[in-house]
Structure formats: structure tokens, C-alpha cells
Amino acid sequence: MAHLRPRSWGEALALRAAHPEAVPVSGGTDLMVRMNLAGHRPAALLDLSAVPGLAEWSDRSAWIRVGPAMTYTAMVRDLAEHAPALARASRGVGSPQIRNRGTIGGNLGTASPAGDCHPALLATRATIEVESVRGERLLPAREFYLGPRRSMLAPDELIKGVLIPKATAPQEFAKVGARNAMVIAVGSFALALHADEQRVGTGIGSAAPTPVIAGAAERYLDAELADGDYWEKRRPLPDVVHRRFAELVVTAADPIDDIRSTAAYRRHALGVLAYRALRWCWTDFLKGWR
Amino acid sequence: MNVTLTVNGEPRTAEGVRVHENLLHLLRARLGLTGAKNACEQGECGSCTVRMDGRAVCACLVPAGQAEGADIRTVEGLAGEDRLSATQACFLRAGAVQCGFCTPGLLMSLGELLDEDPDPGEDVVRERIAGNLCRCTGYQKIVEAARLAASRPPGA
Ligand SMILES: Cc1cc2nc3c(=O)[nH]c(=O)nc-3n(C[C@H](O)[C@H](O)[C@H](O)COP(=O)(O)OP(=O)(O)OC[C@H]3O[C@@H](n4cnc5c(N)ncnc54)[C@H](O)[C@@H]3O)c2cc1C
């Protein structure tokens, strides 16, 4: 057993290639739970916490680039302007202690259907940068999640960053759980209005084997908004559009009965979240968001 | 492996640390600092909360090797030679300590809050201790203690 602690990104990639048995660790809030209790004993850890710069974000004109080790606490503090749905999602993660350590890279590494970053990354059409000694790949968030805790990340790759288009109109994220703190979501939903492209984006968590988008709901709302010239005229959106949108969001889910909730309740909750997210976003848009 | 870190201002080295060990184990079993408590080892209860480079973290979720070079503060570092810290004294005054198991973690969580915001409102206090479970007090006295600590005159 070894604790590998690279001091540079290049060294991290080299160690990843040379030690396939070593499990990467960033904030440890997912991995350590498994190691402490489940007796999960990886042969080695590849500790990314000493690689400089991974916790930072930068402004790339139309985009922001978020480093994989950026914590929820930092995303709440810094990303409310350019990535409001992600900042909102970060605010609801775990507890202050978990937000101080848990990272976006770790959330992607685990790729749990309940991970709170995913709906926001889907709704904003983010891109995930991954790299190995073989080279770099840019993976659309919408293609990243393959199955429960399975993603496009190859065994020799590391998550290098997340590229998120800057918000040009309101975004929302909401989740339902048993209480405010420390719950795994029963259902979550993110909505992003992309005013510049005049289209919307959605993301659903905890309602299928992977985080998913609500494609039919997106197409429906895009068409309604275009037909009624709502983007230009900034008119109130009829209630029936909200309700149809919510219904279509629910059809994208494939929830299960489990200890936290029944599938029927998950569907119901998701419909309510989708309805409200659209109402909140559109109301803010009419108020002249930026 | 050996892990060298600063604990409550003093350089310490823990020897023979295993890779899957966590910081809580390192502090309690290797350095004899039993103030941070172990209840769940899942990040759920907050009784193991310490400050790591200023941030309140669950020591049970920090791989021990990641603490190499870190500045760690535990409840043992709060009181002076013969004097409790102001927040500790407020806990006693408010009656916020019953069995005391949760107290070290709460003091470390609130320490981070009071460093950032010397006068937080009740909502902010409650949000900040959402990751610290107490089975005895019902939290009311803890919130009162935090408010007492916040409103104390400077230097008191
Ligand atoms: C009490 C508690 C409450 C929680 N509440 C929530 C919640 O409300 N919402 C939520 O979404 N999550 C929650 N979590 C889960 C966890 O905190 C998050 O998933 C967090 O984002 C994980 O980040 P980390 O850096 O701590 O991950 P780590 O544990 O360090 O890593 C997680 C996985 O990602 C891999 N990994 C990490 N970084 C990289 C990288 N750069 N490249 C490749 N692979 C990488 C690791 O190998 C590992 O498999 C909670 C956890 C706990 C213990």
C-alpha cells in the first residue's frame, strides 16, 4: 500500500499510468466512507491534493473553467454569477464539513445518479476535460454518464477540469430530500435558460440509473418559446406551458422504489420541481435578469 | 509511512501510518489526542470535526497521508493554560453541554463560523452546525451558546 502524492499534473498523469491499482483521491468524502466502513482497501491512493492549481477556476470569456478540486464551499462563494445552478446545487450538498472537502471532480469521479453537480452540468451543457498520458479528451456532460457509478472516464485518465458556458439567463436547481441538510436527494432538477442561443437545458438527478436530461421537455419548451416569440417579447408564460413541461420532464425519469422513496413519489416530486424551476426562471427572466 | 503535520501549533510526526488510515485515527491513536470523537466514520455526525488549514472538516474522511504538511487544530488547542476559550465558556454558561460527546466537534465548527463572521444570526448558526449531531440538548442551548459567544464584548 502506498500513498502517492504527485506535486504536478504531469507527475499525476504519469503515476496514474504507472499504478493502475492506485485510486485517485481528492476530498475523500466519497472514498473514505467506503474505506472506513465497507472495508474497501485499495492497494494505493493517488492523492491529488498536492497538485497546484486544481482547486481554482478561471474566466474564459464565454465560458468558465472549473478545476476538479474546487470544493462546494468555493463554488458557493465564487460561481453564483456565471454558474448559478451549480452554485445553488453546491449550497445544498451535505453539511459545511462536507462542502469544505467535497469537490466537483470527486462528484464526477463517483458519477452517482444522486450526485448534485450532474443536473447542473447537464442543463448548462458543460464539457468535461479528461487527460491521460495518451492525451486529452473533451467529453460533453450529456455523454459522460454511462450507468450507475460508470462514466466515460478511462482507467488511466484523470478529470482535469469542467468547462461551463457562462449563464446568459436565469438557472435553477432544486432537490427534494427528507430534511435540509445531509440527505441524499430523492429527486433533483436543474433548468438553465440559454438566452443567447434561445434554448433551454435540463438535468435530472436521482430518478434513473444515471443523471439524465429531459429531451422531450427541452424540445417542447424550445418550440413554445420560439413560436410565441417569448424570448424577444419577454412575455409571461402561460400556466399550461409550465404544466406540460413538467409532465414531459417526468416522462424522462425512470425511478425506483427504495428505502428513501417510492418511485411514484419520485415522479410526483420531480414534476413539482420542474414546474417550479420553470416558474422561477421565467419570472426572473421577465424581471430583466441582466 | 510517516506523516508530519502541525497540530495546535506544534510540529508532530506520526510513524507507521497505514495508507487506508484516516486523520481521526492518526490524532486519537497515534498522537493521543482524543478530543475529536469517533462515532460514525461516515461524515454524518460531525463529532470528529477539526480545523484543517482553517476549514472545519470531518477528520474521519481525511486520508491520513493527505494531512502531510497540514495545519490541524483540535479542541485540545482551544483553552489556555488555566482558562477556557470564550466559546467554551459560553457553552458552559448557556448549559450547552450535557454528555459532552458532540461538544468538541461543535466548538470546531463554530470556531470556523466565528472567525468568518463575528456576529452570525441564529439562522446562520443553525446552518453551520447542520453537520454536527447532538443527541442530548435539542440544539437550542447550543445555538444560544453560539449567540452568546458572538455578542460577547471584544476580548471577553
Ligand atoms: C455525509 C455526506 C453527505 C454527502 N452529501 C452529498 C450531497 O448532498 N450531494 C452530493 O452530490 N454528494 C454528497 N456526498 C458525496 C460526496 O461528498 C460528493 O460526491 C463529493 O463531490 C465527492 O468529492 P471528493 O473530492 O470528496 O471525492 P473523493 O472521495 O476524493 O473521490 C470520489 C471518486 O472520484 C474519483 N476522483 C476524484 N478526483 C478525481 C479526478 N480528478 N480524476 C479522476 N477521478 C477522480 C476518486 O477516485 C473516487 O472514486 C456526501 C458525502 C457525505 C460523506
Ligand code: FES
Ligand atoms: S465520526 Fe466523523 S463524522 Fe462521525
Ligand code: FES
Ligand atoms: S451533549 Fe450529548 S450529544 Fe450533545
